[in-house]
Amino acid sequence: MRRAKTVLGLIFTAIMLFPVYWMINVSFTRDTDMRADPPHLFPLDGTLEGYRAVLDQQLPYLGTSLIVGLGTVALTLALSAPAGFALAKLRPKGGGVLSFVLLIAQMIPGIIMAMGFYAIYLRLGVLNTVGGLILADSTIAVPFGVLIFTAFMSGIPDELIHAAMIDGATTWRTFVSVILPVSRNAIVTVSLFAFLWAWSDFVFATTLDGGGDAQPITLGIYHYIGNNNQQWNAIMATAVIASIPATLLLILAQRYVAAGVTAGAVKD
Amino acid sequence: MAHDVTTGVPASPSAPAGGGAGARAEGTPGRGRRGGHWTAWAFLAPIVIYLLAFYAYPLYRNLDLSLRHYTVRSFVQGDAPFSGFDNYRDVFADPAFGPALLHTLTFTVVSIAFQFAIGLALAVFFAQNFRLSATLRALFLVPWLLPLIVSASTWTWMLNSDSGIVNHALELIHVDPVNWLTSPDWALTSVIIANVWIGIPFNLVVLYSGLQAIPAEVHEAASIDGANGWQRFWRVTFPLLRPVSAITLLLGLVYTLKVFDLIWIMTKGGPADASITFATWSYRFSFGSLLPEFGPGAAVGNLLIVMALFFGLLYIRFQRRQA
Numbered sequence: 001m002r003r004a005k006t007v008l009g010l011i012f013t014a015i016m017l018f019p020v021y022w023m024i025n026v027s028f029t030r031d032t033d034m035r036a037d038p039p040h041l042f043p044l045d046g047t048l049e050g051y052r053a054v055l056d057q058q059l060p061y062l063g064t065s066l067i068v069g070l071g072t073v074a075l076t077l078a079l080s081a082p083a084g085f086a087l088a089k090l091r092p093k094g095g096g097v098l099s100f101v102l103l104i105a106q107m108i109p110g111i112i113m114a115m116g117f118y119a120i121y122l123r124l125g126v127l128n129t130v131g132g133l134i135l136a137d138s139t140i141a142v143p144f145g146v147l148i149f150t151a152f153m154s155g156i157p158d159e160l161i162h163a164a165m166i167d168g169a170t171t172w173r174t175f176v177s178v179i180l181p182v183s184r185n186a187i188v189t190v191s192l193f194a195f196l197w198a199w200s201d202f203v204f205a206t207t208l209d210g211g212g213d214a215q216p217i218t219l220g221i222y223h224y225i226g227n228n229n230q231q232w233n234a235i236m237a238t239a240v241i242a243s244i245p246a247t248l249l250l251i252l253a254q255r256y257v258a259a260g261v262t263a264g265a266v267k268d
Numbered sequence: 269m270a271h272d273v274t275t276g277v278p279a280s281p282s283a284p285a286g287g288g289a290g291a292r293a294e295g296t297p298g299r300g301r302r303g304g305h306w307t308a309w310a311f312l313a314p315i316v317i318y319l320l321a322f323y324a325y326p327l328y329r330n331l332d333l334s335l336r337h338y339t340v341r342s343f344v345q346g347d348a349p350f351s352g353f354d355n356y357r358d359v360f361a362d363p364a365f366g367p368a369l370l371h372t373l374t375f376t377v378v379s380i381a382f383q384f385a386i387g388l389a390l391a392v393f394f395a396q397n398f399r400l401s402a403t404l405r406a407l408f409l410v411p412w413l414l415p416l417i418v419s420a421s422t423w424t425w426m427l428n429s430d431s432g433i434v435n436h437a438l439e440l441i442h443v444d445p446v447n448w449l450t451s452p453d454w455a456l457t458s459v460i461i462a463n464v465w466i467g468i469p470f471n472l473v474v475l476y477s478g479l480q481a482i483p484a485e486v487h488e489a490a491s492i493d494g495a496n497g498w499q500r501f502w503r504v505t506f507p508l509l510r511p512v513s514a515i516t517l518l519l520g521l522v523y524t525l526k527v528f529d530l531i532w533i534m535t536k537g538g539p540a541d542a543s544i545t546f547a548t549w550s551y552r553f554s555f556g557s558l559l560p561e562f563g564p565g566a567a568v569g570n571l572l573i574v575m576a577l578f579f580g581l582l583y584i585r586f587q588r589r590q591a
Contacts, residue, residue, distance in 0.1 A: 005398035012390065013404045019465065020410055022433060023422040035431040083315040090308030098312065100584070105323050107580035109526030111547050112569040115554055115562070116326025119333060123346065139322055146315065171307045200415035202529040207555055218417045222533065225421055232425055239418040246413035254406050257413070 023243075027051070027236035034232055050237030058238050061220030064130065065199050068216055069245075071134035072198035073191045076141040080190060081183070084149020085175050089161060099150065106143040113139055114207040121208055128212025136204040141194035152186035153179060189256045192249055199245050217242050327573075333566035343562055355563040359571070362564075364541050364549060371456055372545040372575075375463070375531075376524045382464040384517060387471025388509075392501065394472070395479045405476065412469035420533035423462040424449065427534075452542035455535045459543050463530055471516055478512030479505070511590050518583035525576050546572040 026034075027050050028043035087095045117136050118127070126132040156179065164174040180187070202218045209215055221242060224235045250257060309316075334355050342348035359365060394405045411419060426432050427448035435445040448458040482505065490500045506513075528547040531537060537544035537552060544552075546568055553565030 002398050005393075005396060006400050009393070009398060009401060009404045012393070013407050016408055016465075016468070017410060019419070019422050019426060020414070022426055023418070026425060037431075037436070039431065039433055039436055079315050079318055082311040086308045086311035090304055090311065092305050092308035092312070095308070095312075098316070101319065103584055104577070104580060105319065107522050107576050108323070108327070109528070109547060109569070109572055109576055111526065111528045111551055112330055112566075112573055113323075113326050115333065115550070115566055115569055116328075116330040117322075118554070119329045119343070119562070120326060122344065135322065142315070142318065171304060171311075175311070196413065200417070202415075202417050202533070207551075218415060221417050221421060225424070225533070235421055236425070239421055243414050243418050246410070246415070250406060250409060250413060257409060 020243075023236050023239055026232055027240050029233050031231065031233065034230075047233065050231075050233030050235075051241075053231065053234035054237045054241055057234075058217065058220050058241070061215055061217040062241065064214045065216040065218070065242075067130060068133050068137060068201075069195040069198045071130070072137045072141060073194045075134060075138045076145045076190060076194040077187065079138070079142050080145030081149050081180065081187070082175065083146045084153050084186075085179055087146070087150045088153035089156070089158070089179070090171070099147075102143040102146050105139075106147075110140065110203040114203050117204070118207050128209050128214075130209075130214050133204060133209045133216070134198070136208055137198040137201050138194070140197045140201065141190070144193060145190040148190050149183070149186050152183055156182060185256070188253065192253055192256055196246060196249060199242075330566045330569060333562050334570050336563060338562045340560065343560070348563075351563070355567040356571075359564050359567045364544060367541050368544050368546055368549045368568075371543060372525065372547075372572075374456065375460055375527070375543075375545055376521060378460050379463045379467060379524050380517060380520045382460075383467035383471045383520060384513070386464070387468050387516075388475050388513075390468070390472045391475035391479055392505070394476060405472070408472055409469045411466050416466070416529040417533055419462065419466055420530050423458075423465075424534050427458050449535055450539060452540050455539060455543040459531045459534050462534065463524070463527060466530070467520065467524070471520070474516050475509065475512060478509050478516075481512075482508050511586075514586055515583065515590075518579055518586060521579040522576050522583065525579070526572065546575070 025041070025043050028046035028048070029040060030045070030047045030049065033040050033045075083098075086092065087099060114136070117132075121127045121132050160178055160182070161174055164178045165171075169177070199216075200218065201216070202222070205216050205219050206222065210219065217238070221235065221238050224231075224238060335350060335352065336342075336348040337351040337354065338348045390408070394401050426434050429435065429445060429447045429450055432448070434448065438445060446454055448454050486504055486508065487500060490504045495503065526547050527545070528551060531543055531545060531548045532551060535543045536556070537548040550565050550568035550572060553561045553568060555565075
């Protein structure tokens, strides 16, 4: 009975992950076999042509995405960790209102933020810049970051803070040397999601960075589909490469991912 | 303590998202640290400035856009004349308004219905803790974690009319091929299918953690009273899961309303507006052609905000009542 359930579970998972398998399969399929009837279910006489195209054409895009992702993580942590600490432990008057505003902020559709950013960036002349994209991408993760840090830091015993204060530490010192080190889990969760969302972002990329030299990988794939929609092995190979961060995340940090999702994590 | 986020959260998925700070503040009073009021706001100053500059201001700009008559020239120079609600009137009168509204609602409601039903069924299935269940459950997260452009382009190729694997599969069971993305009759269905696939993991994980929070004794008591599996689900599990279900559905509503990437990449809202929604329509006005119409684009965007906030506030109200 239990074994039957495992088999059933495997079948469900196989159905669910079929598109992922298909992406990998197509990425190895030769151009001449791309429209074969019936399609080749396994890349038996496959090709690395698609991956060669990625190496030739997509490396700059991947580099940009990496920088944008890391920049977004840094900005998100710098903004949300102190805010989470203040809301969880210092609890000023008006903190509740701020938490409420952050919840609302999280629900505003990205496409509307993008339009506002576009109008502002155009005037300031920062369209098509990496910095501008990092700033815009951080709006996806900052409210989430504050919520996670607030929830986590509320669980840190007050005694820990009192002890540091009695020893003469300032609030800032307490935050840096006592609170941050024990908040490692929250830092990891927020960093992972901030990176992943920035890496995956398409809305801000296409509106704010569609014409520059430094474009992220999401636009790399998008241009690919638009320009040569015959070379599906190259498109799918790029898609496979673009999925690596998500895959690593799931393998290395699965428990953080599940925690992030259940904490009301949200995909834009 | 160090495991607070990872283990504490799944037991009560609603707590952190529901403004946990406010809820917990009552538990441990400030203990005379009120003097540090200014210190606290010093810690909050960066985020407040950030929210004003990068949330409030873009939203204000967007509102301003929707109330003026913009051309490309006046957009750059910023001297567009105020035109009141003209953009909104134009949008309401646009022949695409009806379809866009209908598709937005259909896309949202149908997506959520399937995501929730399938997610719940899988959550109940995985809650039985068989061998490999934890690993397989983790693998189910993959579609949710992939960049949307990856999922969208994969589905685009799978649903290709001539060479897509889906039509080949249909051929095997002697069903005529379907023009998934190129026929006005099927485009909306196609993007809904892809969106359901992406949304199942979120529903599965949240509902699963909701199931874990139901004490095992409840099920044991029901079993002793002679309830079978089916009855136990509908009479015991489902009612106890109602708060978590409501939260999942409302969050799903807010986040499905604003889906843009997927539809834009797969169909661009076409063919002939067959899969246009408010999010894609708004983008098309402002960025989709060589002659941008920022006014109507912003107006449609603001209508979308109103819809999202309606369900968003409903969600927050519900959260608060739970706490």
